[in-house]
Structures are given as structure tokens and as C-alpha cells.
Amino acid sequence: MARFVLNVDGERREVEADADMPLLYALRNDLGLKGPKFGCGLAQCGACTVIIDGAATRSCVIPISALEGAAIRTLDGLGTPERPHPVQAAFIAEEAAQCGYCTNGWIMTAVAGLERNPNPTEREIREMLAGLKCRCGTHMAILRAVRRAARELSAAVPRGEAPREDVAVDEERSA
Amino acid sequence: MSRHDSTMRSSPPRSRLDRRTFLKGGAGLLFTLGSAGGLSILPVRRAGAQSAWPGARNIDPVRLDTWIAVAESGDVTAFFGKMDMGQGVDTAIAQVVAEELDVDVERVEVVMGDTHLTPNQGGASGSSGCRQGAIPLRNAAAEARRVFVERASERLGVPAERLRTRAGSVYVADDPHTRVTYGELIAEGFERELDWNGQYGNGLLVEGEAGRKAPAEYRVVGTSVPRKDIPGKVLATTEFCHHVTLPGMLHARAVRPPVANAVPVAVDERSVAHISGVRVVHVGDFVAVVAEHEWHAIRAARELAVTWSETEPPFPGMERLHAHIRTAPAVADNSAWNFGPRRPYDPQPTLDAIATSAAVLEAEYELPFQSHARMAPSIGVADVRDGEALVFSDTQKPHNTRDGIAKLLGMPPERVRVIWKPGPGSYGRSDADEAAFEAAVLSREVGRPVRVQWMRDEGHAWDPKAPAAVITCKAGLDASGKLTAWYFRAKGFSGWDVAFNASDPKDTLVGQLLGWPKGDAHNFGVPGGSYAFPNAVKFWETIAPLQERASPLRCAHMRAPQEPQLHFAQECFIDEVAARTGVDPIELRLSYLTNEREIAVLRAVRDLSGWETRPSPRGAVATGEVATGRGVAIYSGFGAYVATVCEVEVDRRSGRIWAKRFFVAHDCGLVINPKGLVATIEGNVVQGVSRTFEEVRFDERAVRSVDWATYPILDVMDAPESIEVVTINRPELPPGGAGEPAHVTIPAAIGNAVFDATGVRLRRLPLRLG
Numbered sequence: 001m002a003r004f005v006l007n008v009d010g011e012r013r014e015v016e017a018d019a020d021m022p023l024l025y026a027l028r029n030d031l032g033l034k035g036p037k038f039g040c041g042l043a044q045c046g047a048c049t050v051i052i053d054g055a056a057t058r059s060c061v062i063p064i065s066a067l068e069g070a071a072i073r074t075l076d077g078l079g080t081p082e083r084p085h086p087v088q089a090a091f092i093a094e095e096a097a098q099c100g101y102c103t104n105g106w107i108m109t110a111v112a113g114l115e116r117n118p119n120p121t122e123r124e125i126r127e128m129l130a131g132l133k134c135r136c137g138t139h140m141a142i143l144r145a146v147r148r149a150a151r152e153l154s155a156a157v158p159r160g161e162a163p164r165e166d167v168a169v170d171e172e173r174s175a
Numbered sequence: 176m177s178r179h180d181s182t183m184r185s186s187p188p189r190s191r192l193d194r195r196t197f198l199k200g201g202a203g204l205l206f207t208l209g210s211a212g213g214l215s216i217l218p219v220r221r222a223g224a225q226s227a228w229p230g231a232r233n234i235d236p237v238r239l240d241t242w243i244a245v246a247e248s249g250d251v252t253a254f255f256g257k258m259d260m261g262q263g264v265d266t267a268i269a270q271v272v273a274e275e276l277d278v279d280v281e282r283v284e285v286v287m288g289d290t291h292l293t294p295n296q297g298g299a300s301g302s303s304g305c306r307q308g309a310i311p312l313r314n315a316a317a318e319a320r321r322v323f324v325e326r327a328s329e330r331l332g333v334p335a336e337r338l339r340t341r342a343g344s345v346y347v348a349d350d351p352h353t354r355v356t357y358g359e360l361i362a363e364g365f366e367r368e369l370d371w372n373g374q375y376g377n378g379l380l381v382e383g384e385a386g387r388k389a390p391a392e393y394r395v396v397g398t399s400v401p402r403k404d405i406p407g408k409v410l411a412t413t414e415f416c417h418h419v420t421l422p423g424m425l426h427a428r429a430v431r432p433p434v435a436n437a438v439p440v441a442v443d444e445r446s447v448a449h450i451s452g453v454r455v456v457h458v459g460d461f462v463a464v465v466a467e468h469e470w471h472a473i474r475a476a477r478e479l480a481v482t483w484s485e486t487e488p489p490f491p492g493m494e495r496l497h498a499h500i501r502t503a504p505a506v507a508d509n510s511a512w513n514f515g516p517r518r519p520y521d522p523q524p525t526l527d528a529i530a531t532s533a534a535v536l537e538a539e540y541e542l543p544f545q546s547h548a549r550m551a552p553s554i555g556v557a558d559v560r561d562g563e564a565l566v567f568s569d570t571q572k573p574h575n576t577r578d579g580i581a582k583l584l585g586m587p588p589e590r591v592r593v594i595w596k597p598g599p600g601s602y603g604r605s606d607a608d609e610a611a612f613e614a615a616v617l618s619r620e621v622g623r624p625v626r627v628q629w630m631r632d633e634g635h636a637w638d639p640k641a642p643a644a645v646i647t648c649k650a651g652l653d654a655s656g657k658l659t660a661w662y663f664r665a666k667g668f669s670g671w672d673v674a675f676n677a678s679d680p681k682d683t684l685v686g687q688l689l690g691w692p693k694g695d696a697h698n699f700g701v702p703g704g705s706y707a708f709p710n711a712v713k714f715w716e717t718i719a720p721l722q723e724r725a726s727p728l729r730c731a732h733m734r735a736p737q738e739p740q741l742h743f744a745q746e747c748f749i750d751e752v753a754a755r756t757g758v759d760p761i762e763l764r765l766s767y768l769t770n771e772r773e774i775a776v777l778r779a780v781r782d783l784s785g786w787e788t789r790p791s792p793r794g795a796v797a798t799g800e801v802a803t804g805r806g807v808a809i810y811s812g813f814g815a816y817v818a819t820v821c822e823v824e825v826d827r828r829s830g831r832i833w834a835k836r837f838f839v840a841h842d843c844g845l846v847i848n849p850k851g852l853v854a855t856i857e858g859n860v861v862q863g864v865s866r867t868f869e870e871v872r873f874d875e876r877a878v879r880s881v882d883w884a885t886y887p888i889l890d891v892m893d894a895p896e897s898i899e900v901v902t903i904n905r906p907e908l909p910p911g912g913a914g915e916p917a918h919v920t921i922p923a924a925i926g927n928a929v930f931d932a933t934g935v936r937l938r939r940l941p942l943r944l945g
Contacts, residue, residue, distance in 0.1 A: 001451075017468075017470070018470060018471075018474075021470040022470075025468075025469050025470050028417075028418075028469075029468075029469055033411070034411045034412065034413065034414065034415070034418055035411035037415070037417060037551065038417065038551060038628065039550055039551045039599070039631070040551075040631040040882060040883060041473075041630060041631055042631055042882055042883070042884075044631075044882055044883040044884060045550070045883055047550065047551065074411075075410075075411040076411045078411075079410065080410070081406065081410055081412075084409070084410065088409045088410060091405070091409045092401075092405055092406055092409050095263075095401065095402050095405050095850065095851075095854060096405075096409075097261070097404075097405055097408045097409065098260075098261030098262060098600055098854075098858055099260060099261035099550065099597065099598065099599055099600030100261065100404065100405075100407075100408030100409075100413060100415075100597070101415065101550045101551055101598070101599035101600065102550050102599075103408050103409060104411065107409065126891050126892050126894075127892070129891045130890060130891055130892050131890065132891065133550065133883055133888060134550070135548060135549055135550040135599065135600055135862070135888060136261050136550070136600045136858050136862065137857070137858040137859070137860070137861025137862035137863075137864075137865065137889070138854075138857075138858060138861070139861050139889070139891050139894035139895075140857045140861065140894065140895070140897075140898055141854060141857065142891075143891070143894070
């Protein structure tokens with residue numbers, strides 16, 4: 001076990017762990033966060049998704065030792081009941097959850113996706129979310145929520161002026 | 176209904192529930208208002224106490240305060256013996272209580288699924304959350320309102336007929352300023368007896384003296400009150416079962432055999448000695464590791480060296496599955512007891528009528544094993560000590576789980592407390608109970624609280640499965656194309672190989688590994704519905720399980736148990752008759768249906784979908800890459816009537832089937848929350864689309880679909896373009912079910928649409944072209 005320093009939701013957090021322990025277990029057990037969830041441990045379902053340096057990332061497989069200096073954002077730090085993030089507000093308005101276990105993954109993936117492309121087409125929305133699992137079959141409401149969030153965000157950020165600081169990461173991932 | 180004699184009237188006044196902090200009976204339960212505004216319940220053990228929960232509520236169903244508690248603040252707590260699996264049942268219950276009690280719905284908290292707080296209403300079961308579960312709450316709320324009016328009449332010196340209720344107050348009809356709040360009236364205590372029908376479970380019913388509101392007076396019921404659970408799930412404040420931690424809690428992982436029926440012969444604990452804080456537990460044929468840190472438990476379970484017994488591989492392999500079902504001897508059929516009267520049957524008259532018919536149609540439909548494949552695999556936390564057990568589970572039926580764990584541990588049930596916490600949706604007898612039982616065993620063994628989290632491969636490979644089957648349909652036709660006889664035989668594995676609740680360890684994996692002999696209950700089912708087919712026979716037969724004990728292919732209830740399988744066969748075969756006789760599929764159904772509500776939803780979906788009346792298939796209209804078609808299917812059950820039309824696109828080159836558009840007409844009696852109902856129907860449809868393309872993969876030795884790559888479910892890229900729903904509200908009728916009915920129609924509607932598009936009749940799930 002060694003000590004690792006993480007930057008989670010803008011706060012410096014220290015965690016004692018094996019170097020190969022995936023980030024998810026630190027977030028869940030050591031930091032007590034409720035957003036990222038264990039669904040598969042195989043990066044297949046997205047329930048554990050966090051945003052690392054602007055990119056939606058499956059925290060159940062990325063080792064804690066690989067995250068020094070990285071900015072980690074979680075659902076827990078995204079918004080508050082008084083000031084929910086626009087994507088959260090849209091999920092609440094559309095009641096886009098059944099059991100709610102997968103909701104973390106859809107929201108965090110949509111947040112990262114809409115930061116890159118705040119004005120997506122229907123196909124781009126689906127591609128942005130592809131691969132995420134929802135066993136309850138909430139897809140229709142989730143799509144309505146992401147469309148609603150996209151409308152809100154694109155109204156707030158005129159086309160062509162979206163924050164693009166994560167372009168390098170994006171290109172790296174798509175390479 | 177009988178009034179139960181009781182001496183409760185002489186008991187001291189009930190405690191008053193204060194919503195912010197309430198310590199009941201001096202110890203045991205601490206209620207606090209959670210940060211999301213929800214009531215969270217933290218059981219607190221009293222140091223040195225004989226019992227962990229001396230202040231447990233008296234939850235005798237005859238007591239009004241078993242169901243409803245009102246605080247001096249006016250806040251209301253409803254104690255609900257079912258629980259929400261993600262369809263917003265708790266919100267509907269809050270609406271029903273608010274309606275009959277005349278309080279604001281925002282002031283009603285619904286406490287669910289704690290065996291020491293809530294009555295046993297059978298848990299989540301059979302789409303009964305509103306259909307059956309809401310009725311006692313409605314009656315209790317109406318009675319509570321009556322009590323308040325009675326007391327207000329005494330307090331104000333005004334006859335009850337002149338009093339009205341609104342928003343938690345009783346006021347004088349012609350002098351609204353003369354009023355008294357429920358909070359003021361509750362100070363006198365809240366004792367009242369209800370008539371109880373003596374049943375527990377889904378059938379539990381209580382009634383007071385109060386009449387009920389006329390539907391025309393409803394203000395809250397019938398409106399789309401926002402679901403109470405959504406903000407917490409979206410804002411990451413909901414405490415799921417997975418978040419439960421207890422002081423000193425250890426993390427555990429089980430170790431499963433590489434061949435399904437192998438048992439551990441030797442366990443080499445030295446193989447994990449290098450991982451800190453790990454302890455190996457080997458009891459009966461159950462092997463697990465526990466550790467201080469979750470990651471260490473995961474590593475240890477991977478690295479533990481276990482010698483497994485050499486066994487004969489138990490399975491035929493999936494390519495021989497349906498041949499096995501055809502040839503295996505039937506060990507039970509529906510002339511045996513099956514949740515009701517025996518249904519003896521004689522296929523011979525039907526076969527005779529078919530033999531003399533002008534034309535005969537025959538088809539066999541093949542159904543696979545399917546996995547619940549929950550969003551997360553099983554989770555459970557248990558603390559077993561001092562002759563008591565505290566268990567956290569997302570089970571659908573905590574009262575049954577309490578009974579089963581009590582048997583497992585050899586404790587009286589009242590010494591076991593099971594607290595339900597939200598989990599990753601459960602749609603039947605999934606793996607939800609398994610980890611709780613394993614945690615109880617492990618906590619007993621190590622003397623510490625233990626959290627068991629199954630891994631993904633366990634959730635897919637070792638959960639109870641929906642049963643595979645072969646369904647045989649035969650129809651006789653006369654020269655004019657009219658049906659002369661109808662034969663329906665379902666033959667498959669028993670849906671009760673694992674019982675539909677965990678009230679006995681024999682119905683859990685760990686119970687069987689510890690030597691509890693597996694049960695021998697048999698059930699499959701036949702389609703219901705009102706088709707008046709002449710000379711009809713419908714029957715089922717079940718065959719022995721492939722592996723007698725602790726099988727990864729043991730079968731149990733999965734959403735609308737066996738109904739999707741049965742209605743895939745029936746509703747597709749009706750379309751085969753329609754195609755043979757050149758009749759429109761809806762017209763053919765209408766000519767045989769006799770139930771007015773079935774007819775009404777079928778007509779409604781015909782209108783909603785803009786259905787073109789013509790026979791299927793549509794013929795070679797299009798010659799492009801994409802063929803389109805539409806199909807219909809109906810279902811009645813769980814107190815609901817559903818008709819569904821699906822429009823598909825079939826890619827002629829790749830064979831991809833896209834279930835593109837759905838139209839659903841749904842009648843489940845009184846609609847309590849329209850938006851919630853539509854969302855529930857959408858979920859039924861989408862999960863139904865997924866199941867249309869799912870199957871468990873296995874070979875001779877083991878289940879091989881062990882994750883989302885090998886057991887794919889519907890991806891958002893393949894989700895429908897649209898689902899249009901029309902609900903038929905019948906406020907004069909009680910609420911019916913919504914959690915399962917629409918789901919049943921989906922595989923058949925898609926299969927019929929593929930036939931309409933391509934002329935190819937697919938008789939096997941998962942649907943696959945080419």
C-alpha cells in the first residue's frame with residue numbers, strides 16, 4: 001500500500017491503496033462518494049464513469065497510480081439540489097431514471113459529451129452515449145433528458161464558442 | 176373480512192413521529208432527515224443491550240398506526256410493505272395516502288421494506304405495487320381522516336357532517352377559519368383498529384369504517400406528481416444498498432467452480448497469504464475470502480488456489496438445448512397444483528378435431544435461457560452476532576428474506592431484521608437475495624459485519640435464469656379458413672426451480688452449497704386472454720433441471736414470469752393463421768376476442784398506429800436495402816390489458832432488425848400517476864426489445880455469457896426512435912398492474928413485424944435473420 005494524492009472535484013484528497021487498485025474503490029470506499037458505482041469492473045457498462053481531464057472515463061479499471069495531477073470530476077461534485085448542473089436539471093425534469101443505478105454513467109458521459117459538442121444532432125447524442133448500459137430500459141427518457149440539456153446548454157453557449165480546452169484529450173482518444 | 180379482537184385500546188398512546196429526529200422506544204431506530212429531504216433510517220445498536228431493536232414497531236396489521244403515522248408538525252409517514260424497483264411506486268402510494276387523508280403530497284414520506292417497520296405486504300411482486308399494495312394504505316388513510324374528523328367534532332363542538340378536511344386540517348364548512356390541524360389532533364394518540372382479512376403478503380387487506388372518496392373528487396390521484404426518488408438518484412445523494420457500511424465491516428468475495436457442478440476438494444490458504452488482512456472461509460461447498468479492504472478481497476478471490484472435484488460436465492451444450500427439452504421426460508404438468516385449482520386437461524379431443532380439419536397449421540417456437548443480468552450483480556451486508564442478525568439487501572421481498580436467513584442461522588425470525596435499500600432494479604427472482612444470504616453466513620463465521628458484492632461474471636452466470644422452453648402450436652382450419660381447433664403445449668424447465676421468494680435457504684445458491692436440499696416445485700404456464708378458439712387445449716409440461724444442485728441454470732421468475740415466452744408463441748402463431756388465411760392480423764384477433772377491454776385496447780392501438788388493414792406479409796413493395804413492416808400483439812394479465820404495434824426496419828444485407836417505433840394502448844384501470852405510468856410502460860417496452868435479442872450462452876461445463884460483451888443488452892444506438900402510449904383511464908375501477916403487462920407483448924410484436932417486412936417467420940428467440 002502506498003499514499004496517492006488525488007484531485008477530486010477540485011479538492012486534494014489522499015488515499016492509501018495498492019498501486020493497481022482501480023480509482024472506483026478509492027472514490028466509493030475511501031472518499032465515500034455515492035455517484036460512481038460498481039456495475040461490472042470491466043469498463044463495459046459505464047456505471048462508474050467520472051470525468052478525468054475533460055474525458056468521460058470508466059473509473060473501475062483505471063489504476064489509482066495513473067492519476068497524479070489529473071482533475072477528476074464526479075457526479076457528487078457536479079451540482080447541488082439548489083444549483084443542479086443543467087444535465088442534472090434535465091434528468092430531473094424528464095424523470096430520466098428508473099432504479100437509478102446507471103444514472104451516474106449517463107449523466108457524466110453526457111456532461112463530458114456536451115462540453116465538447118453542446119449542439120449535437122440526434123445521432124451525435126446516441127453516439128455520445130453508446131456503450132452505456134441501462135437494464136431497466138430508461139433509454140427514451142434519458143434521450144429526452146440529454147436533448148433537453150443540449151437545448152439549454154446550446155442556448156447558453158452560442159455555437160462555435162463552446163469550451164474546447166479538452167480538444168487534445170479528445171483527439172488522443174479518437175486516434 | 177373479520178374484525179380481530181385486540182386489546183390495543185388499552186395500550187399507552189403511540190409515540191409521535193417527529194420528522195427531524197425521532198428516537199423510538201429509547202433505542203433502536205434513529206430517523207433523520209436525509210440531505211436530499213428523504214427519510215433515512217439508521218439502525219443504531221445500543222451498547223450492551225440484550226436486543227438490537229427493543230423499540231421495533233408493533234406492526235400488527237389491525238393497528239391503524241401500523242400504516243400511517245402523523246407528527247405534530249403535520250408530516251405524515253406511510254409504512255408500505257412493498258418496495259419500489261424504479262417505477263415510482265412509492266410516489267403513487269404517497270399520492271393515494273395524501274388523497275384519502277387530505278394532506279399535501281409533499282408531506283407524505285413512504286417508508287418501504289424494513290421488516291421491523293413495515294407490514295409484510297409481499298414485497299415487489301406480480302405488478303402488485305398499486306394493484307394490491309395501495310389498497311390497505313388507501314383504506315388506512317381514509318380511516319385516519321375519519322378519526323381526525325371525529326376528534327375535531329368533539330374538540331370544536333361541531334357535528335361531523337359540517338366538517339371538511341383539506342391540507343392536513345379539519346375545518347367547519349361554513350366557517351373555514353374555525354379549524355384544527357391533524358398535528359394538534361394526533362396529540363391524543365392514534366389508536367384505532369382495522370378489519371384485517373388475516374392474510375400477509377400480496378393479499379393483505381385492511382379496512383376501516385370510513386368510506387372512500389368518489390373518483391370525481393380526486394385532486395392528487397390522477398396527476399403527474401414528480402417522482403420522489405429521482406432527485407436523489409440524479410444528485411448522488413440516494414443511499415443504495417451498495418453504500419451501506421457498518422463499523423468493522425469486512426469485504427467478501429465468493430469463489431465459483433470452473434465446471435458448474437464441481438465442488439471444492441481442497442483450499443490452499445497459503446496462496447493468498449501475501450495479501451494483507453485476508454481470511455478464507457470454507458463452509459460446506461461454499462468458498463469465499465474476506466478482507467479489510469475491498470480490493471484485497473477481489474484480488475484474493477482471483478488468486479485463491481482451490482482444487483475442484485472432477486465431475487461429469489452437467490449440460491448438453493446450448494446447441495442441443497431444445498433437442499434435450501423435446502426428448503426429456505415431462506416430470507410435471509398443469510394438472511398438478513399451481514397457485515390455484517388443478518387444471519386437468521385432455522389434448523385428445525383437440526387432436527381429433529385437428530385430424531378432421533380441412534387444413535392444419537403446426538409450428539414450434541424455441542425459447543432460450545435468459546439472465547436477469549442486473550445493472551449490478553448481487554449485494555448484501557450482514558451483521559450476525561449475539562443471537563441476532565441485521566441484514567441490508569435490495570431484495571424484492573425482505574420479509575421472506577428475513578424468514579430464510581432466520582432458518583439459515585437457526586434464529587427466530589424476530590431476531591433477524593432485514594432492511595431493504597434501493598438497488599440496481601430487479602425484475603423477478605433475480606440474484607438480489609444471494610449476497611445477503613452469503614453475507615449472513617460469512618458474518619456468522621468471522622464474527623464481524625460482512626459486505627458481499629458479487630462480481631460481474633457471478634451476476635450473469637450464477638443468477639437464476641428465465642426458463643428455456645419449446646412451445647408447440649397446432650391449429651385446424653375449415654374450408655372457409657375458420658379455426659376448428661387450437662392446441663398449445665409449452666414444455667420447458669420449471670419457473671419454480673427456485674421459488675419466487677427466499678423464505679427458505681433451499682432457494683438460494685449458498686443454501687444449496689451448505690446442503691439444503693433443492694426444492695422440487697414445478698410451474699410454467701399457459702396464455703390467458705379471451706380468445707374463443709373452438710376445441711382449444713392449452714397445457715404445460717416441465718422437465719427436470721440439468722443440474723440438481725447449485726446450478727447456474729436453475730430457473731426462476733423473470734419479469735412477467737414465462738409470459739413473454741408463452742405470448743411470443745401464441746401471438747406469433749395467431750399471425751401465422753392470419754397469414755395462411757389471408758386475413759389482417761388485427762381483424763383476425765377481433766373475430767375471436769370476447770373481452771371488451773382487450774378489444775378496446777386493440778382498437779385503440781389500431782387507431783394510434785395508423786394501422787393499414789391488410790394481410791401480412793406486405794409483399795415485395797420495397798426492393799431497397801431496408802425492408803419495413805409492422806406487427807401486433809396483445810396481452811391481458813396482472814389486472815391490465817395491453818395491445819402493442821411495432822414497426823421494424825430490417826437491413827436486408829446485414830440482417831439487422833431495428834424495432835423502430837412502438838405504439839401501445841394500455842388499460843390498467845385507475846391511473847394514479849399518468850407520467851409515471853407512461854414511463855413504466857416505456858421501460859417495459861425497451862427491456863422487452865432487449866430480451867427479444869438475448870440468450871444465455873453455455874457449453875457442457877459452464878455458462879459462457881459472463882459479462883456485457885458475451886450477454887449484450889440493448890444499446891442506445893438500437894433503442895427505438897419513438898414509443899407512443901395511449902392509456903385508458905378507468906377511475907371507477909381499482910388500479911391494475913403496470914410493471915409487467917406491456918413487456919409481454921414485445922417479442923411477438925417484433926417477430927410479427929419482421930414477418931410482415933420480410934415474409935420470414937422467426938420462431939426462435941433471440942430473433943436472428945440469416
